Amino acid sequence: MTRGRKWAGRIFKSVAILAALCLVAGAAVVVIGYRTTSTPDANKDFTTNTTFVYYGDGKSQLGSFAIQNRQSIPLKEMPDSIKQAVVSAENRTFWTDPGFSISGMIRAAWRIARGGTLQGGSTITQQYIKIMYLSQDQTITRKFKELLIAAKVGRTVPKEKILEDYLNTIYFGRGAYGVQAASQAYFDIDAKDLTVPQAAVLTSVLNNPSYFDPAVDDANTPRLLERYRYVINSMAETKAITPAEAQKYAEKLPKFPKVSINERYGGSKGFLLKMVERELINAGLDQGEISGGGLKVITTFDKSSQKAAEKSAKKYTKQAAKAAGKKSSNLHAAIASVEVGTGEVLALYGGPDYIKNSRNWATTPRPAASTFKAFALAAGLKSGFSLLSRFNGNTFTPQGDGVPIRNEFSYQYGPVNLIKATYDSINTAFVDMTTQMDNGPKKIVKMAQALGAVRPKGGPGWDENSRIALGSAEVSPLNQANAYASLANDGVTVPAHVVREVRDAKGRVIYKPKVVEKRAVSKDISRDVTFALSNVVEQGTGRSVQTLNRPVAGKTGTNGVNNDITSAWFVAYTKQISTAVMYVAGDSGNEDLDKYARPGDSTFFGGTYPALTWVDFMAKATEGMPVKQFDPPAYVNRDKVVVPKPQPTRTQQTQPTTQAPTKTATSTPTQTKTSQPTTQAPTTQAPTTQAPTKAPTTKTTAPQTTSAPTTTTKPKTKQTTSNAQGSG
Incomplete structure (x- = not known):
């Protein structure tokens, strides 16, 4: 026998002996374990410990x-x-x-x-x-x-x-x-x-x-x-x-x-508890453990902000209902507030009482109206346009579409740049831009979803057509707040979540959310979108929130179908917090809001009760926070000569007098404007940036020209078509 074979035999014997010893030891462990293990008594041993949420x-x-x-x-x-x-x-x-x-x-x-x-x-x-x-x-x-x-x-x-x-x-x-x-x-x-x-x-x-x-x-x-x-x-x-x-x-x-639902879900906190429970289930925790495992769940909700959300929502729903002589229970305000950069939900108001009505309006998708234009703007800038690119501000019929696209009150603006198109919420300009882009509707939908405006499964309104920018797409207030938070976060998305940490009965951390950041759009584009949205507050349809006395970028939205206003929005952010406010009516959330319009207004605009609710809540939510300025606009693509294709203007409409219209009769309350920038149709000259004259607002203006857009007087009655139209 060779020396190698002898060694192989010895190794084989050693392994065999070791395996036998392991089997004997294992068997001994099993026998000892079996004999020393006691059987449970369900009526005596089974207990659960209450899980508390903080x-x-x-x-x-x-x-x-x-x-x-x-x-x-x-x-x-x-x-x-x-x-x-x-x-x-x-x-x-x-x-x-x-x-x-x-x-x-x-x-x-x-x-x-x-x-x-x-x-x-x-x-x-x-x-x-x-x-x-x-x-x-x-x-x-x-x-x-x-x-x-x-x-x-x-x-x-x-x-x-x-x-x-x-x-x-x-x-x-x-x-x-x-x-x-x-x-x-x-x-x-x-x-x-x-x-x-x-x-x-x-x-x-x-x-x-x-x-x-x-x-x-x-x-x-x-x-x-x-x-x-x-x-x-x-x-x-x-x-x-x-x-x-x-x-x-x-x-x-x-x-x-x-x-009957367990009383622990009573009041508006029931919506929060249900959201926490669902997030833990989606994270893989066993529901039996969640209910009876003695866990300590620390949420992202800020107690002071949550109290402010409840107070603001109830205040303005009651005010609107009382002024209209209606029941406040048929008017629903929803608030969702997200911390920029972390995705933590600071406050959420889904309704006054979960037990009486378990529908959470803050997570219920409804037509986003003109708040969707922010995503169209970002998509347009990414496609090669700049804030200074000009589009059709007059009524026209898009190619292949048999229905004219109109602005609010059929107002005629003439050629406008994207800054003015945004702060005046000009429908025709955004439709014009969409048709000028290669695969424009698809790009806008893709941008909205990338930023965080989640498309619900089977959710209506997301058809990729030339009017997609006007906001027929249904989005929940929570997702809309998170999408705008992405713009405030230099174009980086962070998933919204309501649980910060979970500890077991022994104090060990057993769960923390995995927050994955993802860039949705470049920093320069997000800066430009923020600048355009800040002009909405400075001189557009969102002027009523200037009382917050800190830089705000946001957008109003009013969705109209067959002369009924079915949803009204105000979504805006500071450098630290993004908040969405939505108003809807009726059990379905699709009934006409106009019967709750503010006295003197013909329409329930996003710049009225939604904006007032927003600023009332944000005054408390931002209390004690430092005032932070937005970065100046980058003016992406300003060196490119972008000449949009001309769109036919509907000239058969009778033109009223050329008297300039007043803005106070539309979507915003009468206010005194203070040192607001003026933005007109620009030339191709490179823009200049004016430094802010005083804190806390940043006022950066686009270059001016001597040519003003053509204007006409707004009719006194609203005009909508059978298709959903977004307005300010």
Whole structure:
């Protein structure tokens, strides 16, 4: 025998001996662990600890999640419908298996070893054991202990007892632990009265309450129906019900009665708690742990700002309703405020009482109107235009469009640059610019989404046509505030979020949001957009917010359809905070707002109650903050000679007198203007920048020429078309 073979033989023997020793040691560990592991008693050992939610200071309590709602009942009081449904869908071999699945345990160990998260057990026994360990520990040690307990329970505890304890401790959502509490939470009945369809719903929901409970999200309903049908078919396959019954039950979900919502969600704070809960679920935290794991959740909400949002929204909805002689409950104000650069939501007002009306208007998308023009402006600058490029300010019909595009009150401006087009919210100029761009509508939509104006799934108004800049696209106030925050943040987006940190019962940090910054547009373009939007406040439709006495850049928006105003906006930012205010009316949020218009106004403009609400809130939200100036405009592309193609002007309209119109009868309240810059149609001369004359406002003007745009007197009655039109 060669020397090499001798060494190979010795190594083989050593490995074999080592493996045998490991097996013996492992077996000893298993035997000792098995003998020393005690089986849980669900009625004695199962407890939950209340999770508390705090404002951003980590000290002031915002609210709490479910205190344990659990009512144990004996197995004999549970109907066959729920027992058969759970066994059929969750663990068909329950009555014969040893209580654990080796293959499932190996898969779980492999996931943990690779840095994955711990998954639920593959048998009812294992799921029951997992319930007894409400913690976020993702360790093989914990999983090994669960396996030992499952093996011991499977050998020593009757199956009937296991099923009883499981159905008395499993979390069904809505703060309900166990089938009795769940039956009351979902169907307002005792468990003994559950029908087969109702039992199938509860069996579906326990698989993942946050994913299947229709009360959590409207999108859960179709998912629940799919899972429900799976449960019904499983019951048919195990002969718990007949094929004919399965076919009948699978047609639709049973009816859900109106069940009172837990009082802890009362008031406007209910909207905040629900947002926190959903964000944690989306982050991967188990809903049972969220509700009963004794967590400490620190949110991003600023207590003072939140109080100011509630006060401002209620103040102006009541004021508007009282002046109109209407009920304030039919007028809805929404406020969303985001910190620039961090994405932290500082304040959010979705309604006065979550229990009375659970629709969160601050996260409900509605037509963004002319606040969408900021995205069109950014897209135009990126496509090669400059703030000094001139476009058609008169009524015209875009090529291929049979309906003329008009400005508010059919006002004729003549050729205008993008600065004036923005601060006077000139529809025709933005449509003209859109048609001059290659794939203009697509570029505007892409820019809006890149900045953070999220397009809702299936959301209307996002059709890529020449009028996209006018704001038929539906965006929520929260997303609109975040998109404008991206402009304030030099074109860098940061996802909006409401949770800053989560600690477990032992004080360990178990979750922090992963904030990923992404550049949406160049710094120079964002500076130019900010300059144009600051002119809206200095001399345009947003003049009413000058009382904040600090630099503000923003945009008004008023959406009109068939002579009805369906949404009115004011979205604006300082260097530190971006805030969106939206007003809508009626249960649908699509009813006419004009009946709430301010006395003396024919229309509910964005420059009235929305702007007043904004400045009232921001006065408190910015209190104590340093006054910061915006960067001067970069005037991107100013060296390029951009000559837009001429668009035909609709000349058949009768031209009134040439008397200059007054601005106070339109979208803004009468105010005294102080040292506002003048911006007229420029020449191709390079722009000059005028330094600010005094704090806190920055006044940078575009170059002036001696030619003023053609003007006409505004008619006294508003004119809209059947298509949505954005105005100031």
